[in-house]
Amino acid sequence: GESVGLHLPTLSVQEGDNSIINCAYSNSASDYFIWYKQESGKGPQFIIDIRSNMDKRQGQRVTVLLNKTVKHLSLQIAATQPGDSAVYFCAENMKGGYNKLIFGAGTRLAVHP
Amino acid sequence: KAGVTQTPRYLIKTRGQQVTLSCSPISGHRSVSWYQQTPGQGLQFLFEYFSETQRNKGNFPGRFSGRQFSNSRSEMNVSTLELGDSALYLCASSPTGTSGASRDTQYFGPGTRLTVL
Numbered sequence: 001g002e003s004v005g006l007h008l009p010t011l012s013v014q015e016g017d018n019s020i021i022n023c024a025y026s027n028s029a030s031d032y033f034i035w036y037k038q039e040s041g042k043g044p045q046f047i048i049d050i051r052s053n054m055d056k057r058q059g060q061r062v063t064v065l066l067n068k069t070v071k072h073l074s075l076q077i078a079a080t081q082p083g084d085s086a087v088y089f090c091a092e093n094m095k096g097g098y099n100k101l102i103f104g105a106g107t108r109l110a111v112h113p
Numbered sequence: 114k115a116g117v118t119q120t121p122r123y124l125i126k127t128r129g130q131q132v133t134l135s136c137s138p139i140s141g142h143r144s145v146s147w148y149q150q151t152p153g154q155g156l157q158f159l160f161e162y163f164s165e166t167q168r169n170k171g172n173f174p175g176r177f178s179g180r181q182f183s184n185s186r187s188e189m190n191v192s193t194l195e196l197g198d199s200a201l202y203l204c205a206s207s208p209t210g211t212s213g214a215s216r217d218t219q220y221f222g223p224g225t226r227l228t229v230l
Contacts, residue, residue, distance in 0.1 A: 007152075034218065034219075036221070041223075042223055042224075043117075043203050043205075043221035043222050043223045043224050044156075044203070044205075044221045045221070046218055046219075046220060046221075049218055089156065091156075097169065098144075098161055098163070098168045098169045099144050099146050099161045099163075099168075099169070099205075099207055099209070099217070099219055100146070100158045100161060100169045100171070101146070101148075101156075101158060101205075101219060102158070103148075103155055103156035103157075104155075105155050106155065
C-alpha cells in the first residue's frame with residue numbers, strides 16, 4: 001500500500017516494550033479526543049477516545065492521558081507487538097463542532113523484533 | 114455488522130474532469146463525514162452530513178461538494194479536477210443520536226485513492 005506520510009516522526013521500539021506516542025492539540029475549546037491507527041493502504045481505525053471531563057482512560061493494552069492545562073494528549077501501548085506498527089493520529093473535536101475532527105500530523109510507530 | 118464501504122477504491126482522472134465518490138455508512142449510522150488525506154497536508158475535514166443536511170464544512174473550494182441520501186449513503190463530487198486533488202478520500206460514519214446534537218466515535222472506510230494526471 002501507499003505510505004500515509006513520507007516525513008512523519010518515527011518512534012522505534014523493541015517488541016515487548018511499552019510505547020508512548022504524544023500529541024499536542026490546538027484548540028482549547030476541544031472537548032473530545034480520539035486516537036486512530038492507520039496501516040498502509042487502510043483507513044484510520046479507532047483505538048480509544050476520551051472526553052475532557054476525564055484525564056485518563058484505559059482500554060485493552062492502551063491508555064490515553066489528557067492534560068488540558070498544556071493541551072497535551074498521549075497514547076500508551078503496553079507490550080508493543082509487531083502488529084502495532086502503523087501511523088498513529090490524534091484527533092480533536094471541538095464542542096459544538098458536530099463531527100468535525102481536526103487531526104494531528106501523525107507518528108509512525110516501528111516495532112522491531 | 115459491515116463496516117463503512119467506499120467505491121471505487123481507486124480512480125484515475127485527468128485535469129478538468131469531474132469525479133463522484135460514494136460512501137455507504139455502517140448500518141444505523143446517520144452521520145457521514147468526508148476527509149482528504151495527502152502526505153503534505155495530512156487528514157483534513159471536508160464536510161459532514163446528517164439527515165441529508167450539511168452541518169459543517171471545511172476550508173475547501175466550492176469545487177468540492179457532497180450530498181446525503183435518505184438511506185444515509187453519501188456521495189462527494191469534485192469538479193474541474195486539479196493535480197493537487199490527488200489524495201486518499203476517506204469517509205467516516207457515526208451513530209449520532211436522534212437529536213443530532215451529540216458527537217460520536219467516527220468509523221472510517223478504506224478510502225478512495227484518486228489520482229489526477
